[in-house]
Amino acid sequence: MPIPSxxxxxPETITHxxxxxxxxxxxxxxxxxxxxNTSPPLISPPTVATPHLTSLKVYSRFPHTTTTVPLExxxxxxxxxxxxxxxxxxxxxxxxxxxPPMVDPxxxxxxxxxxxxxxxxxxxxxxxxxYHDAVLGPNVSSASISGTRYPLQRYVSYSGLSSPYRSFVxxxxxxxxxxxxxQARHDPQWVAAMTAEIxxxxxxxxxxxxxxxPGQQPIDCKWVFKIKYKADGSIERYKARLVAKGFTQRExxxxxxxxxxxAKITTVRCLLAVAAVRHWxxxxxxxxxxxxxxELSEEVYMLPPPGYRRQGENTVCRLHKSLYGLKQASRSWxxxxxxxxxxxxxxxxxxxxxxxx
Amino acid sequence: xxxxxxDEKVINDxxxxxxxxxxxxxxxxxxxxRGIEVARSKTGITVCQRKYTLDILEEARLLGAKPAKxxxxxxxxxxxxxxxxxxxxxxxxxxxxxxxxxTISRPExxxxxxTLSQFIQEPKxxxxxxxxxxxxxxxxxPGQGLLFPSDSPLHFIGYCDADWARCPITRRSVTGYCxxxxxxxxxxxxxxxxxxxxxxxxxxxxxxxxxxxxLTWLRYLLKDLGVSHPGPAKxxxxxxxxxxxxxxxxxxxxxxxxELDCYTI
Numbered sequence: 221m222p223i224p225s226x227x228x229x230x231p232e233t234i235t236h237x238x239x240x241x242x243x244x245x246x247x248x249x250x251x252x253x254x255x256x257n258t259s260p261p262l263i264s265p266p267t268v269a270t271p272h273l274t275s276l277k278v279y280s281r282f283p284h285t286t287t288t289v290p291l292e293x294x295x296x297x298x299x300x301x302x303x304x305x306x307x308x309x310x311x312x313x314x315x316x317x318x319x320p321p322m323v324d325p326x327x328x329x330x331x332x333x334x335x336x337x338x339x340x341x342x343x344x345x346x347x348x349x350x351y352h353d354a355v356l357g358p359n360v361s362s363a364s365i366s367g368t369r370y371p372l373q374r375y376v377s378y379s380g381l382s383s384p385y386r387s388f389v390x391x392x393x394x395x396x397x398x399x400x401x402x403q404a405r406h407d408p409q410w411v412a413a414m415t416a417e418i419x420x421x422x423x424x425x426x427x428x429x430x431x432x433x434p435g436q437q438p439i440d441c442k443w444v445f446k447i448k449y450k451a452d453g454s455i456e457r458y459k460a461r462l463v464a465k466g467f468t469q470r471e472x473x474x475x476x477x478x479x480x481x482x483a484k485i486t487t488v489r490c491l492l493a494v495a496a497v498r499h500w501x502x503x504x505x506x507x508x509x510x511x512x513x514x515e516l517s518e519e520v521y522m523l524p525p526p527g528y529r530r531q532g533e534n535t536v537c538r539l540h541k542s543l544y545g546l547k548q549a550s551r552s553w554x555x556x557x558x559x560x561x562x563x564x565x566x567x568x569x570x571x572x573x574x575x576x577x
Numbered sequence: 578x579x580x581x582x583x584d585e586k587v588i589n590d591x592x593x594x595x596x597x598x599x600x601x602x603x604x605x606x607x608x609x610x611r612g613i614e615v616a617r618s619k620t621g622i623t624v625c626q627r628k629y630t631l632d633i634l635e636e637a638r639l640l641g642a643k644p645a646k647x648x649x650x651x652x653x654x655x656x657x658x659x660x661x662x663x664x665x666x667x668x669x670x671x672x673x674x675x676x677x678x679x680t681i682s683r684p685e686x687x688x689x690x691x692t693l694s695q696f697i698q699e700p701k702x703x704x705x706x707x708x709x710x711x712x713x714x715x716x717x718x719p720g721q722g723l724l725f726p727s728d729s730p731l732h733f734i735g736y737c738d739a740d741w742a743r744c745p746i747t748r749r750s751v752t753g754y755c756x757x758x759x760x761x762x763x764x765x766x767x768x769x770x771x772x773x774x775x776x777x778x779x780x781x782x783x784x785x786x787x788x789x790x791x792l793t794w795l796r797y798l799l800k801d802l803g804v805s806h807p808g809p810a811k812x813x814x815x816x817x818x819x820x821x822x823x824x825x826x827x828x829x830x831x832x833x834x835x836e837l838d839c840y841t842i
Binding site: 485486487492495498499503505569575577 | 588591592594595606607608610615617621622624681723725726727728729731758759761762763764794795797798799800801802803804
């Protein structure tokens, strides 16, 4: 089943500018029973059958498609991403090929070698008019159009859905967590969330911007986006959190110990048993952004967060407080907490280090 | 974070101090803590994981299952052969991992979970069936948990036992013990021993040693909580020979290799 990296919809069925149809391949065949012999171009056949359907084509190797793995733009506007099925297939293939694809140089990989064997349809399909046949014509390779062999827009459309269900589908798929900063930066809600996080971090004096000292290697960071829902399913808030890519840290240089004591459950039970006998009141607390309070003893440099990098500048953030994602985040938070709580006269238990009395 | 103390004012001071250092969210009296539901009444504090149990059942799609009376067939000896390997062992591991967390408030399933978790490397179909059987048992009383009564004395009692050569593959024995603080159960364990015991006395003796370790630690913990423990903790064992060895450490050929454990008791 093809994973939709981006979805193109057919022009007459567009309900929303950013539809994501990750659930479509499963719902569509249920709603619209696939008809094999008289398939209109808009009705998708089940995706399982696609190898048969495309088997009419000869995968001709065009020289201009051999070097790039096409990267579709993250935000698909309907106009740009629809290889419309109503256009003449050869024309659409030409327009898509000639237009320079948005290809990142990193993504430019040599295409894996495909078999040059002629693909012939199985004999039992000769009695049917298959979808690809109708849309593309027998001689056009689907690989030459988009680079993906079985692009999803060929198999999924909204047209089979009833209008309330269509609006429902687009509504639930509208709320997409952006995966990268590039996707989020166009949405004012996510931008606001990121600004709030940066403000909180700067108020916390998490870092100071310094030029990168020689011999130091900065670690990278990324944004993690999350939609917080209330109990009834409505949106509570959009949340953006900056996390460091702790997996690039090197042991001994960027971090030393990472162990963080966790309360043993026997201790908790003991505490509860004693509290029951002595009638002690029990209270519960939660520290917000707990890990951000931990202070770092190591020198850790981090690249500025995406969206706050300036071109041509070689400044990095020297971290003073720990950040989510760092290897030593939990340990430094525990050290900070135990220091604070011992300051006011509590003593760390020797029997369980996470118990303070 | 759970805070308790004998003085309400000190607790409030602590909260204010923590709030000045860090930004804390006061969640009020302890009710729901890491999936553990805590309720309080005059008779004591109860701890259960009802929601967690129901979540597991829902995930396994066993909410409509027939309840079972016991967690595992008695005398069921699980081996690593006997049926086809599971195609997707992740599901089994996931379930067993959740059940391990459930043993926080369900001491009675500890042995079953311990046995089942020995097969997560290569789970077979009959292991999964045993897990489902255990879930059937959990369905019978999902809200069952522990009660810490408020009228209990504060001294430790430990009970220990061993199942000699329980494991058919390695022929090791299984240690089991539980310790009570007065009337409330605070810790328990069911675990395969690390060595092969040649006699049931030896197996029992090892379990006594394990329970003694735990009791010693719990006494330190109680001392740190500011509660004095009157006298030594009691440890009960059902094997006469092991008791004799504990009372009078006389070594001979069969027992000299467990000398090390003897010093701890």
